[in-house]
Amino acid sequence: MADITASMVKDLREKSGAGMMDCKKALSETSGDMDAAMDWLRTKGLAAAQKKSSRTAAEGLVGVAVSGTRGAAVEVNSETDFVAKNQQFQDFVREVTQIALATGDELEAIKAAAMPSGTSVADVLTNNIATIGENQSLRRARRLEVSQGAVVSYVHNQQSPGLGKIGVLVALESEAPEAALQDLGKQLAMHIAAAFPKALNEADLDEAEIERERAIATEKAADSGKPADIIAKMVEGGIAKYRKEHALVSQLFVMDGKTKISDVVAKAGKDAGHTIVLKDYVRFQLGEGIERETSDFAAEVAAASGVPQKPTDGDKPTA
The missing domain is CATH 1.10.8.10 (Ubiquitin-associated (UBA) domain)
Known part of the structure; x- marks a missing residue:
């Protein structure tokens, strides 16, 4: 042998x-x-x-799990949303989320970790692809933790407990009562799901994105015909507005449309009798940033059957 x-x-x-x-x-x-x-x-x-493995997987589920002062979110993709309703797939996402909660958010470490069955995550995923019949991938994971306080989760468009299309985690550090932290965390998580902040603070925003916005604003302002010093002020004003609208702490709370998130947190801390610090957040939206393939379903069926597709009016040859 x-x-x-x-x-x-x-x-x-x-x-x-x-x-x-x-x-x-x-x-x-x-x-x-x-x-x-x-x-x-x-x-x-x-x-x-x-x-x-070469087929685009942009559907699937986002999973979230929380244990005390720690929370984790993962995204596992599939080709179609039908798979998200598959119990085998749901169990896999749920178990992988628990593994991320225990081991951290390094993908290779998660893939190498053992599932409850004793088989590695990577091998179970490969088996799922074969048995379910669609490409699937563990795309990303993130874990949050605070020394004291709470990590609060929220799932939008929930498919099953802890599983859905948008998963949010909010990390709050404080000595405030658990009930107060849970209430604030839920409100903030719902805001994050709706408002889609790009960073916690203005200083954390991607500078490459800021420069792209500055280039666009400069080009628009140049068309106004105003003096250069006025154009410069217009551009910087636009960038300042962009920073406020995309940093979580400076966004306006979606519940009332007028209170800054930083003020919402400060008031909750005052009411609870303890300072509350919004340490971090996670927002995973299913398929976010994945380039999806588009196809003509009728053409695919016709090709598979060997029957030529009838031309539409736009396809008809001209005389």
Whole structure:
């Protein structure tokens, strides 16, 4: 029997997309023949992940979990929203969220961690791709923690407890009573879900984005024909407004449209008798930033059936 090395298993796993133990077994069954091992995996339906891995996965679920002063959020993607209703997929997202809560938000560490079944997250994900029949990916994770206080979660468009389309975590550091922190946290989380802040503070905003906004504002102001010093003031005024509108603490609270978030937090602390510090937040929106493929479903069906599609009026040749 041929010696099966870790390198051989790694190569087959990368080639097939199958799990590590399945690759090891395939190589053992085929005396280390890579091509034969690939065929063995295909006959078992375990190499299906390879073909699916190139397909866009922009649906799925965001999961959130909280335990005391710690909270975690993860995003696991699939190709269609039908998978989000699949119990196997939901259980996977829920379990991965708990792993992130325990181990942190480094993706490779999460993938290497063991699921309750004892199998690694990466291998369970590969198996899910084969059994559910769609490409899936663990896209991102984030964990928040405070020394004292609370991390509060909120899920918008909830599909199942702790799972939905938008997941929010709010980290509040304080000696204030738990009830007061939970109430404030829920209000802030709902605001974050609706207002989509880009950073906690103005200083944390992406400077590259700020420069793009400055270039746009400069070009617009230049068309006004005003003197250069006036244009400069217009541009900086526009940038100041942009910073306030996109930094969480300076946004206007969506509940009343007039109170700054920093003032909402300060008032809650005063009412509770203890200073409350808004330490951080997480907002994961499903598929955010993923470029989705568009397709003509009718054309796909026609192509699959071999029946040519009738031209629309826009497709008809002109005389």
